Amino acid sequence: MAGAAGGQRVPAIELRGISKAFGPVQANRDISLTVMPGTIHGIVGENGAGKSTLMSILYGFYKADAGEIRIGGQPNQISDSQAAIRAGIGMVFQHFKLVEPFSVLENVILGVEDGRLLRPSLARARGALKRLAEDYELHVDPDARIEDLGVGMKQRVEILKALYRQADILILDEPTGVLTPAEADHLFRILENLKSQGKTIILITHKLREIMAITDTVSVMRRGQMVATLETAQTSPGELAELMVGRKVLLHMDKKPAAPGRTVLAVENLRVTDIDGVERLRGVSLSVRAGEILGIAGVAGNGQSQLLGVLGGTLRGSGTVRIEGREIDLAARDAGQSRRAAGIAHVPEDRQREGLVMEFLAWENMIFGYHHDPACQRNRALMDNAAIRAMTAERMARFDVRPPDPDLPARSFSGGNQQKIVLAREIERNPALLIVGQPTRGVDIGAIEFIHQRLIALRDAGAAILLVSVELDEILSLSDRIAVMFDGRIMGERRPEETDEKDLGLMMAGMRGKAA
Amino acid sequence: MRDAMPKWADLVLIPLVSLVLAFGLSALVILAIGEDPVAAVRMMVSGALGSTYAWGYTLYYATNFIFTGLAVAVAFQARLFNIGGEGQAMLGGLGVALICLSLPWPHWALALPAAALGAALFGAAWAAVPAWLQATRGSHIVITTIMFNFIAAAVLNYLLVNVMRPIGSMDPATAKFPSGTHLPSLHDLLAPFGIAFSRAAPANITFLIAIAACVLVWLIVWRTRLGYEIRAYGQSEPAAIYAGIRPVRIVMAAMLISGALAGLMAVNNVMGEAERLVLNAVEGAGFIGIAVALMGRSHPFGVFLAALLFGFLYQGGAELALWTDIPRELIVVIQALVILFTGALDNMVRMPLERLFLALRRGRA
C-alpha cells in the first residue's frame, strides 16, 4: 500500500457531524473529519479544544450525542470499546490504561484472552510480541512489570496492545507529553514504520514541531470545533499557531507605557520534577520589576503551570526565588501561607480546582488563603463573618460580580464571575507580585475586558505582574515584556512592539529563538 | 450552572425520603414477624415519650448519640470516616474512671469538669494514632480505627479484670465512684423549678453538656479559622494546599476533636448513669453515631435531631421488647436501614429526585 493519500480510495475514517456535550459543556460541535488509509493525520488544538473527547468517541469510550462514524467506508456505531477493537481501532491514551502490577504480557492479553485459561494466551502473546518487536522496532521485556518500566516503555506496551489486537488504525493522544526528546524521536521512527506497513495513524498533540515533522495532513480544533484541515506540506507552524489560538476581537488596551521600578521578583535556575520523574522546569531564570507585566507565552504544557505552582507555593522546586531581595524557602511546609506573607498573590490557572472551594459561599471564598488576616477575626477565637460578608459585598460591587450576593456558593456563578471573585481577592491586597495564570479562560468577552483593565490598573499602581496565558492576544495586549516558554525553558524574550503572532508562534513551537 | 435541586430538597427532602424508606422497610419487617406496626409505633411513642420516666431514658440515650454523632460529623467535615467512636468512647470511660476514683471529690461540680477533661483527653488520644498514621503514612483511617476499637476492648478487658477490679469482686468492673462524683439527674435539676421529673430515669446534667457541645461544634466548624480550614480541606485538597492549609495539621485536628467528642460520651454513661466503669459500657453507641451523623447531614443541629430520634427508637425499642415479642434488635435493623439509605444508597434516592426536579423545572419553563 502506498503512503500518500489517494483521491479515489475509501477513507479509513470518516466522521460526519459529531457532537458531544458533558452537561452544559459542549466538548464537540458538529465535527467532520476524513482520514485516508496509510497516512499520519495530526490533530492540533489547545487544551480543552475537544481533541481527546473526539478520539474517545471514535474509540467507543464515550457515546456521541449526534453524528455518524464510518470505518473503511462502513457505517459503524462503535457502541463500546469492544466494538472499536473489532473495527480495528487501537488507542494509546494520554494517561496510560495499563494495570501497573501486571506484566507486559498480561496487559497485552487483557480482554482478548484465547480461552478460560491464561497459559495458552500468554504463550501466543509471547510469540506475537516477538514478531511485532522485530517488525516495528518495539522491543519490550514481555515479563517486566509495568510499574518497573519507564514512561517510554509503557507507551510502547500500549502500542503493542493495539497491534496485538490487530489494529489498522492507531490513535495516539499526546504521546510525547511524557517522553524525552530521544524517546520521542524513537516513537516517530516507529510511527513511520507503522505507516509504511499500511497502518493509519491519528496523532493528537499541541506540539507544532511534531505535526510538521511527521504528519501528512493536519486538522486544527478550537473550542470544540474543527476549524481547518490542511496538507501539512502546504502549511506552516505560524499559520497553525494562529489557527489554534484563534483571532478574537482584538482588545486594544489604553495603557500608559510601563514605568518599571525596582526588581520585585528574581528567579534563578528554577527546576521542578513531577511525580513521574519528568523534569518540567529545566532551569528557568527571569525577573519582573515593579510596575511591569511580564507575559509568559507558550503552548500549554511546556512548564508554565509548574512555574506558577512553585511561585505560588503549591509545588516544590529547586533554585532560588527572591521577592524584593529576600530569598524564599522553596521547601517550606506551609508554602502557601509564607508566599502570601512575602507579598505574592496568586490567581491560579484552574480556579475551580484550586482557586475556589466550589461549595463555599462567595464570602468564604473571598478570604480563601487570607483567612488568618487580622481583618477577618472578631476576637482571638472567632472569625468576623459579618465583616467578611460586608467586605465581600463591597468588593463584589466594585468588581461587578453578578449576582452580587455574598451568600451564594461559588459553583453557582458563571466562569467570568468566579474569576472576578478570585481576582478581587488577590488584587485588593495590593500584592508586591501578582502571578496570574489564564486569567480569562472560560470567561465571556465583557468580563475579559474588565479583568484586563484591572490588571493594568494594578501594574500602574506599582505591582509586578507575572502573566501566564496561552492566548497570544492577551499576552500581546497586556505585556510589557514577553518571554516564551518551551519544554520547561525560556526560549527567548521579546518586546510586544517588536514581535507578532507569527514570530511568537515559531518560538512557542520550539523552532526559533535564542536561549534567554 | 444551576443545581438540579433546590437547597431545601438536598437538606430536608432527601434525608426524609431515605428515612421513610428505612421506616417503611422496618414496618414490613414487623409485619413479617407477625406483629402490628401501628400498634408497635403507638407503644414506642408511649414508652419513649409517654412519661417523664420515658423521656428520662430517651434523653439519656440521645445524650450518648449526640456525642458520638458529633464525633463522626466533625470527621466527615474533613472527609474522614472515623469509625472508631466505639473505642474512643471506651477510653473516655477509662479517663472518667481514673479521675473519679483517684481523688476524694468533695462535690460533683468539681469532679465534672475534671472528668470531662479526662474523657476528652483519653478519647482524643485513642484517635490520635490512627489520625497520625493517616496523615503521615496514608494508612487507611477506616481500617485503623476499626482495629483500635478491638484493641480498646482488649485493653479495657485487661484493666477491668486484672487491675481496676476491687479485691474480692467477681465483676469485671471498677469500684463504685464516690458520692462526690454523682451527677445531678434531670429530676434534681428540675426540682427547684417545681417541675416533677422521674427520679429513676438516668438522664442527667450531661444532656445539657451535650447541647453545649452541639453549639461548640457549630462554632468551631462554622465560626473559627480551624473549622474553615477543616471544611476547605474536606471539600478540596488541591484548593486547601493552594490556600496554604497543611493537610497533616487538619487531619490531626479534626480527628482529635472527633475523638474527644466520642470520649465525652463517657461522662453520661459512666459517670452519670453506671457510676462505675463496666465492660462494654458503650453498647454500640459509637456505631450509632455513624447513623446519626449521616442522617443529620453532619450538621450539629441535624445531629441533635437525629440523636433525639435514635434516643426515641432505643427507649421505644426497649419498651417493645419488654411488652411484645418484638426483640430489641429491631432497632439495630432500623439503624442499619437508616445507614444504608442515608449513606450508601444516597444516589438511589437522589437520582430520581434530581430527575423529577429537572422535569418540573422544564415543565414550568
Add this chain to the structure above:
Amino acid sequence: MDFATVLQILDSTVRLATPLLLACLAGLFSERAGIFDIGLEGKMLASAFFSAAVAAVTGSVWLGLGAGIAASLVMAAIHGAASISFRGNQLISGVAINFLAAGLTVVIAQTWFSQGGRTPSLIGAARFEPITLPLAETLQPVPILGPIYHELISGHTLPVYLAFALVPVSWWVLYHTRFGLRLRAVGESPEALDTAGVSVVATRYAAVAICGVLCGIAGAYLATALQAGFVKDMTAGRGFIALAALIFAKWRPWQALGATLLFGFLQAIALRYQNIDLGGVVVPVQVMDALPYVLTVVILAGFVGRAIPPRAGGEPYVKER
C-alpha cells in the same frame, strides 16, 4: 507443655482458623476487584443464622449450608448494588450490612424459635460431622507422625478441608485464569479493563458474589460445625479479624492461609490459657485478643513491609467525566 497439649492447641488452631480463612478469601476476591468490604462480619452472621435455622428445621446440614450461602448472597447483592450500581460509599454500605445482619438474625430467630435469639441446638445430620481420614486409626501408634495425622490432620469437618483446599484453588483462579486476570485488573485499574472492552460492572458483581458464597460457607461452618446452632452475635468480630488477616496477607491467598493460621493460633492460646507465663513475664490473655489488630496496624503503618491495597479499591468507577 507436652506433645499432646501441643497437638490439641494446633488442632484447635485449625478449627478456629477455618472461618477466618474462608472469610479472608471472601474478602480477597471482593477487595482484589476493588470493592472494599467491611461487611464480612455481617454476611457471615446472616449465613450462620440461616444455615442453623434451616438445618434445625429440615434436619439437613446441606440445606442449611445452601440457605446460609443464599442469605450471604443477598447481603452481597445489597453491597454490590450500593457500591457498584449506585456508586455509594463502600465503607458505609459495609457498616450497614453488619448492623442489618446483627439485627435481623436476632429478630427472625426470636420470631421463629422464641429461644432468646437462638436456634435450637443442632444434632445428627443437621451438623457437619468430623471426617476420619483413611488409616487414621491404624497409623495412630506410629510415633510423632501417627498422632499428628490422627489428631491434627484427620477428624475435621468437611468445611475445614474445603477451606484449606480453597487456598490453592483461589490462587489458581486468580493467577491462572482469564477471570482471575480480569478480576485483578478491575481492582487495580478499571479503566484499563474498560478500554480493553470488558465490563467493569459485571466483573465486580462476579467478585462480590464469590465473596458472598465464601462468607456463606464461613458462617455455616460457625453454626453447624464449630458450634451446634446459632447464638446472637456468634461471629464475635471474626469478620474483622479476617479483614485484618487480609491486610496482613497483603491480599494474597497463600499469605492469607498463614495469617489466618497465626490469628487462629492466637485464639486457640487465648481459649486455653488465661495468662501465659513466658519465663517470669506473664502475658495476659487480652494480649492474644489484641495482637491480630495491633499487628495489622503495624503493617498498615508501613513500618514492617508496607501493605498496599488494590489501587482502585473503595472508589466507584465513573467513566463519564
